[in-house]
Each structure stands twice: as C-alpha cells, then as structure tokens.
Amino acid sequence: MMRASRKRRLVIAGVLVTGVSVAVLLTLLALRENINLFYSPSQVVAGEVVEGSYFRIGGMVVDGSVRRNPDDLQVSFDLTDTAETVTVHYSGILPDLFREGQGIVALGRLEDHGFRADQVLAKHDENYMPPEVSEALKAANRQPYAPAATGGGS
Amino acid sequence: MIPELGHFALVLALVLGLVLAVLPLVGAQRGISTWIALARPAAQSQLLLIAFSYACLTAAFLGSDFSVAYVANHSNSQLPLIYRISGVWGGHEGSLLLWVLILSLWMGAVTVFSRSIPDPMTARVLAVMGMISVGFLLFMIFTSNPFERMFPVPREGRDLNPLLQDIGLAVHPPMLYLGYVGFSVVFSFAIAAMIQGRFDAAWARWSRPWTNAAWMFLTVGIALGSWWAYYELGWGGWWFWDPVENASFMPWLIGTALIHSLAATEKRGVFKAWTILLAVLAFSLSLLGTFLVRSGVLVSVHAFATDPSRGVFILIFLGLVIGGSLLLYAWRVPGIISHVTFSPLSREGALLLNNVFLGVLCFSVLLGTLYPLILDALNLGKISVGPPYFDLVFSIIGIPMTVLIGVGALLRWKKDRFSRVHTTVWSLGAASLAAGGLVPAMMPFYSAAAGLGVAAGSFVVLLSVWGVLDRTRRGQRRAGLSATPGWFYGMTCAHIGVGMFIVGVTLTTVYNVERDVRLGKNESYVIHDYEFVFRGTSGGDGPNYRYIRGQFDVYRENHLVTRLFPEKRTYLVQQNPMTEAAISPGWTRDLYVALGEPLDDRDTWAVRIYYKPFIRWIWAGALAMALGGLIGAADRRYRRKQSSMQAAGSPGTA
Structure with a gap:
C-alpha cells in the first residue's frame, strides 16, 4: 500500500x-x-545592425523632413540622434503625437533606401522622450538633451 | 484648511495602523483578550480616517483648489464633474490614496464578515493588513503627499491627461486596485496561519470567498483596461503585452492558480504548503504590479510617475513584505506534510496540472517583463520583448490547458477512472471538432488555426454545460439543480467564460481586417460586405476640447447599417491631439473607424477602418469569468458557522 x-x-x-x-x-x-534590439541612427550608419534583422530605432524627427506621398499613405521622414540621420519609410497613419522635433521609436528592418517601419511609436506625453532615444542623443552629442526644449511648455 | 485636515487624518491613520499592527497580534499570541478585541474597532476607525482624508482630496478637486499641487497638476476649472471625481486617482499621489482607502475597505469588510472566524484569527489577519497599511501610509506621507500646497497658487490647473478623461479609464483603476489589494486578505490569512502554526483546512475555507472576490475585481479591472485600450488608444488592439498590462496579468494568473489550489486544500487537505506560497505570491505580484507602474521603472502610457526616490521606497517595502513572508514560510512551513494521497487521474491531479500550467504562464510573463529591465539595469543593452514571444508561449500552453479545463472539472476527487468519463469526452470532443470545422467555413476564408481555437473553446463550454447536466441526471432535474452548490455554478460560469474568451481571441486574431486608407469626401472603401462611405467632416466645441468630427455611412447590401462619427480632439489646456474612434459594436463583429490626419484642404483624410469579428466575446468571456468568481464568493457554505475541526475532517464530495 x-x-x-x-x-x-x-x-x-x-x-x-x-x-x-x-x-x-x-x-x-x-x-x-x-x-528586438534597439539601435541609434549612429549605430545603424556604423553598420552595427545584423543584416536583415528586425529591430527598433529611435531618435528625433528632423524638422521639415516629413514627406507624404499625395496619392497613398506612404510617408517618410528623417530620424536623427544629432550625429547621424536615417530615413524611415512607413505606410499608414502616424500616431497622434508624432510631430517634427519629437522623439519617436520605430520598429522594422533596414532596406536599400533606409529603414522600413512596421510600427511607429510616439508616446502620449508631449514632454516625454523615450529613454533609449534620450540616451542615444546623449551618446551622439555632447549636449545633453533637455526634453522641454522642443516639447513646448505646458 | 480642508487639505490640512485630510493630511492630518492620514497621520492619525498611520498611528492607528501602528497600534493595529502590533497590539492585536501580541494579544492573539499571548491570549490577552482586550488586545484581541482592539483589532476590529481600530480597523474601523482607520477606515473612517482614510475615508475622511479621501473625501478631503475629492473636495479639493470639486472646488478646484489649485493651491494643492496635486489638484493643480491633475485638474482644471473646465474639467467636467465626473472627471474631477475620477481625477482624484488620475495621478501618482491620489492613486496611492485610493490604494490605501481600498485596503481599509477590505479591512472593514473583514471586520464585518468574520463572525464565523475565531477572534484571535481575525485579530492576526487585521494586524497583518494593518502592517501593510503602515507601509503604504509611510510611503504616502513621506514621498507622495497628495495634500502638498503650492506657492504661488496657479490661476489654472494643468488639466487631467486627456487619455484619462474617459469613463472606461475612470472605473479601471478602482477595479484593478480592488483586485490587487483584495489579495492582501488571503495573504494576511496565510501569514496569520503561519504565525499561528496551524495549517488545517480552516484557513483555506476562510480565505476562499475573499480570494474569489478579489479575483473577480481584478478580472473586471483587466477587462476594462483592455476595452479602454481598444477604443481609446485608437489602434484597435485589445492587448499589447505592455509591461503595465503584464503587471496586472501576473497576479491574475497566480490568483487563478490560488483559487484552484485553495479548493483542493479546503476539500482534501492537499497542497497545503503550496497554497500558502501561492497566497504570498499573489499579493507579492500585486505589490510588484504597483511598483512597476508607480515607480516609473517602466516607460509606457501608464507610467506617470518618474521619481526614483519613490521607486527605492517601494523596492524596500517590496523586499520587506516578500522577503519577510518567504522567511516566515521557510521557517514555519517545512513541518507540514499532507497524509492524503491521490491518483494522478483525479480532480487533485487536474488541479495540480492546472497550477503547473498557470505557474509556467506567469513565469513566462514575468520573464518577458523583467528581462529587458534587468539587462538594462546591468547595461547589457536595450531590448524589448514583443508580442510574438507571449503569443507563442500562450498558444502552446493554451491548447492542452483547454483540454484540462474541460476534462479536469469532470473528474472526481481522490481517484477516478477515465472509462467513467471517456464517452462524454470523446463525443463532446467530436462535437467541438465539428464546430471547429464549421465555424471557419462561415467566415470569409478558411483557417485551420481558427478551427482549432473554436474547437478548443467549444470543448470547454460543452463539457462545462455537461457537468451541470450530469449532476442532475439522477432524480428530478429541478431538485438536482437546487442541490448543486453555488461554487459549482461559479466554476461552470467561469469556465464557460474561458471558452468564450478563447473563441473571441481566435476569431478576432485570424479574421480581423485593419486598413489605413486615403478617403476623399463621398469616397468609399469596402471590407467584406460593408461599404464605408466618407461624408466629410465638421468642427465644433466640446466642454474642454475642440473637435473635428467625421461622418461615415456604413452600408451592407445597399442598406444603411449604421452611421459612425469618429472625432479628432484637441484638448485646450494640454493641446494634445486625441483620436476618438467610432465603433459599431456587435456580437459577431465590430466596425471601427478612426480619423488619422487631413491629407489636403479638400477634406481628404487618412482613415483607419477596422473590421473586428467576435471581439466582444473577449470581454464577455472575461465578464463571465468575473461573474463565476462572484457566484463562487457568494456561496452560502462559506458564511455558515462551522468549527475548523469539522471542516478539516469532512471528506470532499464530488
């Protein structure tokens, strides 16, 4: 038993x-x-990204760089960490808080003409800077980034 | 003056909490009945003080007293009344006050509904809850005082985050907190049992209705959050595997395991040590959830607080609570051995397997949530763990789990034979497979994955319904139905909810259509049978925002189905744009339209048009689960006065 x-x-x-x-x-x-690994534009330009990999890129949207195709929803913009710039292509509707001068994160992979994003993330706070982005900016530039500088005070 | 009174009441509540944390506990150990008798009035007075303090903060919101920094940062004179009331928990300090208030409410409930429990036990439970309240009150008074004044007094408030100006999110935090904090009751019962050193079935019996109630609130809270994300964030998803969502999902998973494990402990006296551990874990994960969301360690839409000193305090508190209870566990629990045996094929065996599955799921969520944080803290790189990981883990474990839910509930305690249930399992299994084969055939295209999901969901539902019929087969049906105990109906209802949830998730995932399109005035776009015609936009003013409102006429076979009016809002104070999607809900499909951005000056817009089949089943399933929890908690059995010896010795009925 x-x-x-x-x-x-x-x-x-x-x-x-x-x-x-x-x-x-x-x-x-x-x-x-x-x-998904995160890379800054400088790292992307330096070729640190494994070819064909799916990753996140973050930086500030360059003022005046947003170009929208008039016939469909293709849009492209330049993303910078102040040292290097990568062009991002996206098809669809950008988030509410996507603005020029705003810090954003995009998810996708590299192709011949730049970065093809499946997803663009901007957070719901105008003063908010994704931590990866603000660090990437700091790393790329001696000037530390002050979020209030572009966000517009509230 | 009112804010100072509120602050003062908090300090008094802290003092009372210290008394409550010490005297009744010592009294219960030493048998000093006057000290034991102190527990109830102390807890009730603490509730009154905290409720008063909470009322003071609400009054400051209602009166737009912007000299209070918290009010100035989270309200505005233009803010509608309802959001002034919900604005109280729209930020860090106020949500902590809500947390403490809810803890007090649970303590008040324990003082009222503990008549069947011996006084020393109640005293210990209230003392442990008193300790938790001390921790949170200290945290609030020293790092996050909601009543702090601000000079000079601003003339206008900075307004509540527009995302929070919504009824779904107004109700979401209180529900979630009722769940989180509700687990403190079963936690305190477990700690009290460990302090007392008695692990009979009594503590499990006392804890069960409380656990059920807390779990119900947590389920509703999570469902509300998911529903809110669906219509308010404007992306049309219902779950994003965002760390903040995971933070509430982990205690839910362990809480679910706890409910099942408590049943086995109460009925059969098995898994005693494991159940205690689960009770500790469920509340620890609730605290971790609070920590993750409130300390600013995560960055996401929900993380409003970013003060590291607060994070350190919560981390220390978390360490004390989790470390302390695990130490107590290591010291007190190894002595207990269950002398009960059961065969692998029995209800105990099924419940054990259920706990393993839920434990692994919780572990995988914990891993996916904390791994990036740990790597980041160690400077090993920045990564994110995306939905594919979670989806993969949950779909792999989900299928065997549905089989387990269906079959396990049919099994008898102690020992069962598969031959007793095999006819039912095979025939209803075949019926489920048939449903899985048929349903995708009625959808726009055939998908084996959808068939599998529908089959799994139907299997759970069919076997659950059959379980009720089975109980009533012998003798009269009506007599059988009324003799069936409440917990059984609760279980059946919750399991049917799981089945509905699985069907909803599968069909939504496989058949949803999401299109971002460019639409000019009177242009249209067709998804399946539905033709969406854009009629242009018009502008206007809301109470504290301006809007542009689009009109979409939706036709099906040339009949007008519905008119949808999505809005693009700009809130006047914070100048944030907000997308208000327009949704036509239905049992078999939701039609979802959101405005993107204008593309030219002739009213051409980028528009988001979604077709979401069966998405309501996800929340309906969650509500059925919550209802099951409620029915279980309300079972009359728990309120009957019964000596602990009797409960421990009584054999379970199948």
Whole structure:
C-alpha cells in the first residue's frame, strides 16, 4: 500500500519536473527568438545592425523632413540622434503625437533606401522622450538633451 | 484648511495602523483578550480616517483648489464633474490614496464578515493588513503627499491627461486596485496561519470567498483596461503585452492558480504548503504590479510617475513584505506534510496540472517583463520583448490547458477512472471538432488555426454545460439543480467564460481586417460586405476640447447599417491631439473607424477602418469569468458557522 502510493507520488513528481523543465526551456527559446534590439541612427550608419534583422530605432524627427506621398499613405521622414540621420519609410497613419522635433521609436528592418517601419511609436506625453532615444542623443552629442526644449511648455 | 485636515487624518491613520499592527497580534499570541478585541474597532476607525482624508482630496478637486499641487497638476476649472471625481486617482499621489482607502475597505469588510472566524484569527489577519497599511501610509506621507500646497497658487490647473478623461479609464483603476489589494486578505490569512502554526483546512475555507472576490475585481479591472485600450488608444488592439498590462496579468494568473489550489486544500487537505506560497505570491505580484507602474521603472502610457526616490521606497517595502513572508514560510512551513494521497487521474491531479500550467504562464510573463529591465539595469543593452514571444508561449500552453479545463472539472476527487468519463469526452470532443470545422467555413476564408481555437473553446463550454447536466441526471432535474452548490455554478460560469474568451481571441486574431486608407469626401472603401462611405467632416466645441468630427455611412447590401462619427480632439489646456474612434459594436463583429490626419484642404483624410469579428466575446468571456468568481464568493457554505475541526475532517464530495 505504502509502496504504491510512494510510487505514485514519484510518478507525479517526475512528470511535473519534466513538464516544467520542458516548458521553461521552450519559454527561454521563444524569448531568444523574439527579442528586438534597439539601435541609434549612429549605430545603424556604423553598420552595427545584423543584416536583415528586425529591430527598433529611435531618435528625433528632423524638422521639415516629413514627406507624404499625395496619392497613398506612404510617408517618410528623417530620424536623427544629432550625429547621424536615417530615413524611415512607413505606410499608414502616424500616431497622434508624432510631430517634427519629437522623439519617436520605430520598429522594422533596414532596406536599400533606409529603414522600413512596421510600427511607429510616439508616446502620449508631449514632454516625454523615450529613454533609449534620450540616451542615444546623449551618446551622439555632447549636449545633453533637455526634453522641454522642443516639447513646448505646458 | 480642508487639505490640512485630510493630511492630518492620514497621520492619525498611520498611528492607528501602528497600534493595529502590533497590539492585536501580541494579544492573539499571548491570549490577552482586550488586545484581541482592539483589532476590529481600530480597523474601523482607520477606515473612517482614510475615508475622511479621501473625501478631503475629492473636495479639493470639486472646488478646484489649485493651491494643492496635486489638484493643480491633475485638474482644471473646465474639467467636467465626473472627471474631477475620477481625477482624484488620475495621478501618482491620489492613486496611492485610493490604494490605501481600498485596503481599509477590505479591512472593514473583514471586520464585518468574520463572525464565523475565531477572534484571535481575525485579530492576526487585521494586524497583518494593518502592517501593510503602515507601509503604504509611510510611503504616502513621506514621498507622495497628495495634500502638498503650492506657492504661488496657479490661476489654472494643468488639466487631467486627456487619455484619462474617459469613463472606461475612470472605473479601471478602482477595479484593478480592488483586485490587487483584495489579495492582501488571503495573504494576511496565510501569514496569520503561519504565525499561528496551524495549517488545517480552516484557513483555506476562510480565505476562499475573499480570494474569489478579489479575483473577480481584478478580472473586471483587466477587462476594462483592455476595452479602454481598444477604443481609446485608437489602434484597435485589445492587448499589447505592455509591461503595465503584464503587471496586472501576473497576479491574475497566480490568483487563478490560488483559487484552484485553495479548493483542493479546503476539500482534501492537499497542497497545503503550496497554497500558502501561492497566497504570498499573489499579493507579492500585486505589490510588484504597483511598483512597476508607480515607480516609473517602466516607460509606457501608464507610467506617470518618474521619481526614483519613490521607486527605492517601494523596492524596500517590496523586499520587506516578500522577503519577510518567504522567511516566515521557510521557517514555519517545512513541518507540514499532507497524509492524503491521490491518483494522478483525479480532480487533485487536474488541479495540480492546472497550477503547473498557470505557474509556467506567469513565469513566462514575468520573464518577458523583467528581462529587458534587468539587462538594462546591468547595461547589457536595450531590448524589448514583443508580442510574438507571449503569443507563442500562450498558444502552446493554451491548447492542452483547454483540454484540462474541460476534462479536469469532470473528474472526481481522490481517484477516478477515465472509462467513467471517456464517452462524454470523446463525443463532446467530436462535437467541438465539428464546430471547429464549421465555424471557419462561415467566415470569409478558411483557417485551420481558427478551427482549432473554436474547437478548443467549444470543448470547454460543452463539457462545462455537461457537468451541470450530469449532476442532475439522477432524480428530478429541478431538485438536482437546487442541490448543486453555488461554487459549482461559479466554476461552470467561469469556465464557460474561458471558452468564450478563447473563441473571441481566435476569431478576432485570424479574421480581423485593419486598413489605413486615403478617403476623399463621398469616397468609399469596402471590407467584406460593408461599404464605408466618407461624408466629410465638421468642427465644433466640446466642454474642454475642440473637435473635428467625421461622418461615415456604413452600408451592407445597399442598406444603411449604421452611421459612425469618429472625432479628432484637441484638448485646450494640454493641446494634445486625441483620436476618438467610432465603433459599431456587435456580437459577431465590430466596425471601427478612426480619423488619422487631413491629407489636403479638400477634406481628404487618412482613415483607419477596422473590421473586428467576435471581439466582444473577449470581454464577455472575461465578464463571465468575473461573474463565476462572484457566484463562487457568494456561496452560502462559506458564511455558515462551522468549527475548523469539522471542516478539516469532512471528506470532499464530488
């Protein structure tokens, strides 16, 4: 009797341990496959990005650089960290807070004519600067970025 | 004067909290009945003080007292009344006050609904909750005082973030907090049981309705947040795997595991140590959620606070609570051994597997949420973990889980034979597969993935319904139905909710159509049978914003289905543009239109047109789950006075 219940427990414990390990392993694998790295325009220009990889790029939208195609929703703009500039192409509607001079993050990959974005993110706060972007700006420029400088006070 | 009174009430509440945290606990250990008797009145007085303080802050909002910095930063004289009331929790300090108020409300509820529980136990529980209140009150008084004055007094307030000026988000935080903080009750029961050193089924029995109630609020809170994101953010998604969403989802997953584990502990006396650990984890994750959102360590739409000193305080508090309770656990719990055995194929076995699945899911969310933060903190690079990771993990674990939910609920305690249920499982399984084969055939195109999801969802629903019928087969149906206990209906309702949720998620994901299009006046765009005709825009003024309103006439087979009026708003104070989508809701589809931006001066616009099939099933499913939690919490069994010995010894009924 005792033996049977002990054996049963062992089976349960064994199944659990194997199951959990397999699940954790799969989770870690899935995580490794689905991480998006962040690069600044300087890093992109310097060729640090692995070819064909899907990544995030962040910087400030250059004033006067937004060009919209009149016939469809193709739009392109220049993204800068003040040292280097990368042209971003996007098709669709930009977020409410996308403005020239604003810090944004785009998700996509490099192609021949620049960066092809699937997603453009601008946060719902005019003074907000994505932390990656403000750091990239700091790294690229000796001048630390002060968010209030372009946001317009409120 | 009123703000000072509110502040003073908070300080008094802190003093009372200190008394509550110490005396009843010592009294319960030493058997000093006067000190034990102190717990209820102390908790109730603390509730009155905090409620008064909360009323003072609300009064400052209603009276637009901009000398209070918090009011000046989160209100405006043009702000509509309802958002002045909800504006109280529109920022960091006020939401903390709401957190503490809700903690007090739960404590008040414990003082009222604990008549069947021995007084020393109630005293310990209230003392532990008192400790939590001390931590939060200290935090508020020293780092985040909502009553701080501001000089010179600004003439006008900076207004509430326009995103928060919405009824969905007005109700979302209180619901979420009711859930988060509600887990403090079961946490306190677990701590009290550990302090007392008694782990019989009694503590599990007392904790169950509280856990159910907290879980219900959390479910509603998360669903509201998802619904709000869907219509207010203007992207039409219902879940973004944003760290802030994950922060509320993790305690939900562990809370769900806890509900199931508590059932096994109460009925069969198994998983005692594990249940205690889950209770500790559920509340710890709730605190972590508060920390993640409130400390500014995450950056997302929800993270309004960015003061690191606050983060450090919460981190220390978090360390004390989690570390302290885990130490207590390590010290007290190893002694308990369940002498109960069960076969792998039994309800216990199914509940165990359920806990494993939920635990792994929670772990994967925790990993995906914290991994980028840890890498960033160690300067190992900036990464983000996107939806593909979470989607992959959840779809892999989701399928076996649905089978488990369906079959597990049918199994009997202790030992069961598959031959007893196999006819049901196979025949209803076949029916579900048939549903999975048929439903995609009625959709615009055929998808095996959609079929699989519909089959999984139907399987859960069919087996849950069959579970109720099964109980009533012998003898009269009506008598059987009324003899079936409330918790069983609660479980059935929640499981049906899970099934609806799965169907909704699958069909929305596979068949949703999202188009960004360029539309001139009287031009149209067709999605499936629906023709969206753009009739142009007109402008106007709202209470505290200006708007441009578009009109879209939607036709199906040349009949007008609906008229949609999406808006582009500019809030006057903060000058932020806001997109107000227009949605025509339905059980089988939502039609969703949002204005992008004007493309020329002849009223040509970039327009977002979405077709979202079955998306309402997602929230309807969540509401059914919450309703199940409510039915479970209201089960009369929990309110009956019963000695702990009896409860511990009674064998479970299937």
